[in-house]
Amino acid sequence: MKTAMTQATYWPILLVGAALALLPLVLTTNATLNFLTFAMIITLAAQGWNIIGGFGGQFSFGHAAFFGTGAYAMALLQVRFAINPWLALPLGTALGGCAGGIIGYLSFRARLRGSYFALVTLAFAEILRIVANAWGFTGAAAGVLVPLRLDPVQMQFNDRRIFYWLALLLVVIVLGASRAIMRSRFGAQLIAVRENEDAARALGVNTLVAKLSALIISAAITAAAGALYTQKFLYLDASLAYGSWISVDALLGAIIGGPGTVFGPLIGTIVLLGLGEVTKTLFAQLTGGALPGVDLVAFGVLLIICVAFAPRGVIGAVRGAVGARSATP
Amino acid sequence: MSPPLLSVRSVTMRFGGLTAVDAVSLDAEADQITGLIGPNGAGKTTLFAVISGFERPTSGAIHFAGRDITALRVHERANAGIARTFQIVQPFAGLSVRDNIAVGAYLRHRKRDAALAKAEAVAQAVGLAPLLDQPAGALTVAGRKRLELARALATEPKLLLLDEVLAGLNPSEIRDMLPVVQSIRAGGVTVVMIEHVMQAVMSLCDVVVVLAQGRIIASGAPAAVARDSRVIEAYLGHGASERMRAQAGEAPHA
Numbered sequence: 001m002k003t004a005m006t007q008a009t010y011w012p013i014l015l016v017g018a019a020l021a022l023l024p025l026v027l028t029t030n031a032t033l034n035f036l037t038f039a040m041i042i043t044l045a046a047q048g049w050n051i052i053g054g055f056g057g058q059f060s061f062g063h064a065a066f067f068g069t070g071a072y073a074m075a076l077l078q079v080r081f082a083i084n085p086w087l088a089l090p091l092g093t094a095l096g097g098c099a100g101g102i103i104g105y106l107s108f109r110a111r112l113r114g115s116y117f118a119l120v121t122l123a124f125a126e127i128l129r130i131v132a133n134a135w136g137f138t139g140a141a142a143g144v145l146v147p148l149r150l151d152p153v154q155m156q157f158n159d160r161r162i163f164y165w166l167a168l169l170l171v172v173i174v175l176g177a178s179r180a181i182m183r184s185r186f187g188a189q190l191i192a193v194r195e196n197e198d199a200a201r202a203l204g205v206n207t208l209v210a211k212l213s214a215l216i217i218s219a220a221i222t223a224a225a226g227a228l229y230t231q232k233f234l235y236l237d238a239s240l241a242y243g244s245w246i247s248v249d250a251l252l253g254a255i256i257g258g259p260g261t262v263f264g265p266l267i268g269t270i271v272l273l274g275l276g277e278v279t280k281t282l283f284a285q286l287t288g289g290a291l292p293g294v295d296l297v298a299f300g301v302l303l304i305i306c307v308a309f310a311p312r313g314v315i316g317a318v319r320g321a322v323g324a325r326s327a328t329p
Numbered sequence: 330m331s332p333p334l335l336s337v338r339s340v341t342m343r344f345g346g347l348t349a350v351d352a353v354s355l356d357a358e359a360d361q362i363t364g365l366i367g368p369n370g371a372g373k374t375t376l377f378a379v380i381s382g383f384e385r386p387t388s389g390a391i392h393f394a395g396r397d398i399t400a401l402r403v404h405e406r407a408n409a410g411i412a413r414t415f416q417i418v419q420p421f422a423g424l425s426v427r428d429n430i431a432v433g434a435y436l437r438h439r440k441r442d443a444a445l446a447k448a449e450a451v452a453q454a455v456g457l458a459p460l461l462d463q464p465a466g467a468l469t470v471a472g473r474k475r476l477e478l479a480r481a482l483a484t485e486p487k488l489l490l491l492d493e494v495l496a497g498l499n500p501s502e503i504r505d506m507l508p509v510v511q512s513i514r515a516g517g518v519t520v521v522m523i524e525h526v527m528q529a530v531m532s533l534c535d536v537v538v539v540l541a542q543g544r545i546i547a548s549g550a551p552a553a554v555a556r557d558s559r560v561i562e563a564y565l566g567h568g569a570s571e572r573m574r575a576q577a578g579e580a581p582h583a
Contacts, residue, residue: 185435185444192432195421202381202415204407204436204484 009179016263017172024161033160039273040167041228045246046253046265047174048222053251054259055178055187056214057194058113062121063222063250065103065128068241070096070223072132074230075144080137085155089227096223097216104215108208113197122247129242143237146230155231167228171266174221178262181217190214191260222250252299256306258313267314275302332395334359334519335380335488340389342375349375351543352389357488362510362520364534364551366527368564371540373523374416377490380521381413382406394487407436410487414477414494416523422466426457429465429476433483447483455479455509471502475509482513489513491522495529503529531555539563 024033049063073092077083083091107120132138150156157163181187189210192200197207226246230236249272257268276295283294310317333356342350350372357363365373378384380391382403390399398406412433421429427448434447452458455475460468465476474494481489491510495503503526510533514520524530530537531551538548541563547554554560558570565573 183441185439185441188428188432188435188444191424191428192421195423196419198383199415199419199421199480200432201383201403202407202413202419203433203480204404205432206404 009183010176013172013175013179013262016266017168017175020168020171021165024164030160033164035273035277037160037164037167037232039270040164040171041225041232042246042249042253042273043171043266043269044167044174044225044228045222045250046257046269047171047178048218048220048225049250050178050254050259050261050265051181051218051221052211052214053218054254054261054264055181055190055194056211056218057260058211058215059115059118059251060121060215060218060247061118061244061251062103062123062125062247063219064242064244064247065121065125066096066099066219066222067226067229067246067250068125068128068132068238069099069219070226071230071236071241072138072144072226073223074227075146075236076138078146079144084153085231086153089155089224089231092227093220093224096226097220099223100215100217100219101212103219104212108211108215122244125242125244125247129238132242133238139237141237143235143240146234146236148234156234163232167232170224170228175262175266182262186210186213194260248299252303254313256302256313258315261313261315264313264315271314272299272302275299331359333357334394335521336392337376337380338390338392340376340379340386340391342372342379342384343387348543350379350386353540353543353545355538355545355548357519357521358536359519360514360517361535362514362522362533364530364537365521365523365540366525366530366537367540367546370542371563372543373540374492376540377413377492377521377523381411381490407484407486410485411490412481412484412486412488413490414474414481414492416492416496418470418473418477420465420468420473420476422464424465425461426452426463426465426468426476426479427461430457430479430483433480436484448479451479451483454512455482456505470497471499471506474498474506478509478513482518486518488519488521491520491524493523493525495524495526507533527555 023036045063045067048066049060052058053060070092073095074085074088077088077091078085103121103124107117112120133141138144148156150158189200189205192205193207193210201207226241253269253272254265255268256272257266258264275298279295279298280290284290306313335357337353337355339352339354340350341348341352353376367373375384379386382401390397392398393409393411398409401409421432427445430448430451431444434444438444438447449461452461455478457475457479460472468476478494495506498506507529510520534551536548537551537554539546539554539560546559546563547557561570561573
């Protein structure tokens with residue numbers, strides 16, 4: 001019985017993982033492979049955001065702080081300390097978790113909620129960006145270049161598909177972890193904090209511990225995304241690592257897909273990035289010239305539509321439609 | 330006689346210049362239902378907030394099960410065995426009734442299966458079993474009151490603080506709810522309840538404490554308290570007690 005239930009809970013994740021794993025066998029151009037890999041990296045960042053924002057209801061506007069920490073750790077550990085990237089990846093993930101712990105402790109201890117928490121996280125990310133942009137250790141404005149060494153030992157692959165599969169593997173692991181959190185005591189308490197913090201406290205939930213643990217896990221996942229980003233592009237500067245673009249992508253992916261759901265960040269990110277690509281291509285074809293940032297306009301429109309008509313994201317809208325249909329005979 | 334389960338010792342709670350609770354001392358004996366009544370603004374809910382830890386008292390102490398818990402935080406008091414309901418119901422609106430109650434059950438049951446089983450058992454006890462899969466936001470007022478009660482019970486408390494669980498219910502819903510409260514006490518849970526529905530207070534409570542303007546003005550058996558002239562005046566205004574006696578054709582005693 002227990003195994004049957006476990007199967008029912010986790011098989012959709014394995015199914016989706018398998019389907020995504022087969023994609024590169026069909027879509028073989030370098031451009032699509034790059035797009036898919038990038039989409040998995042952003043999905044991972046959005047999955048991280050979803051833990052604290054979706055499950056915990058604490059809307060961070062500064063997940064760039066964690067993404068950038070993971071990204072810089074991956075680059076600097078290799079370049080400055082000659083540490084192997086396979087070790088640098090978990091180290092960067094752990095460092096991101098530490099950053100989450102520090103930022104979380106400072107803001108949650110001060111009882112910051114809602115827009116105040118969002119603003120404080122944004123401020124932390126901006127501080128880190130400015131420091132990384134000025135400090136020689138982080139390469140300052142010139143950034144860091146990870147030397148090209150096409151060798152699996154250096155986590156650099158001749159075959160682009162392998163890096164995609166690596167990113168996908170992490171996404172699938174986090175899908176499973178998100179499901180496990182939802183079904184755990186910790187997850188129930190975290191969701192209770194999102195729904196009503198005072199009621200949660202009255203029922204014995206240590207809200208500080210719940211929020212802090214969630215932010216540490218969240219930050220670590222987003223930092224892993226940052227580390228993958230470094231290793232994919234082998235170049236980093238302050239506005240790539242700590243820029244607000246990634247804070248926005250991470251939260252938009254989760255919100256558009258369905259905050260507080262297992263698959264929301266994955267679906268949302270694919271919709272978001274897909275729409276961005278379509279917009280850029282269409283605009284270029286229609287006007288005969290590219291307009292940088294036109295995809296951001298599309299993101300903005302999508303966010304407005306989402307907030308106004310589908311506050312529970314794509315997944316919420318689909319569930320609502322299915323529910324309405326099955327309710328009417 | 331065994332020591333009281335809850336002992337509030339000269340607790341004062343000031344908000345700026347307003348003294349909401351003024352040197353209140355009261356004991357709640359184990360396995361009894363203690364009623365806390367008084368006019369609006371008397372400080373009843375504030376006193377509950379102090380007992381459950383949402384407010385730190387300006388002075389005074391709270392003892393529970395023989396230890397001083399004044400310094401404990403809300404979740405630590407819940408852990409120690411104090412549960413409360415909210416006068417203004419606070420459901421986890423986006424969650425099902427089952428998941429709402431499970432949050433309480435997780436306090437004593439770390440495993441999901443055990444917590445969900447406990448949630449179902451509690452739902453059965455308070456009459457929410459048919460609504461387990463409903464979203465909490467879709468419940469009626471009576472349903473939400475039951476949900477408040479169920480969540481608090483799921484934490485398996487020793488002391489249950491009920492803040493107007495009958496308010497807003499119609500007479501038949503109140504009739505349905507009275508045996509639920511009685512069965513809670515029968516299950517070995519000490520109850521302190523704030524209530525305005527006097528019929529319920531009279532039939533349920535072993536002891537009634539009357540609070541007015543932050544002070545305790547009377548306490549004792551329900552019938553005796555109801556006849557107390559200070560209580561009548563607190564509710565109906567100065568001189569009301571004498572006028573009532575005069576109308577009843579009974580001379581006011583000196």
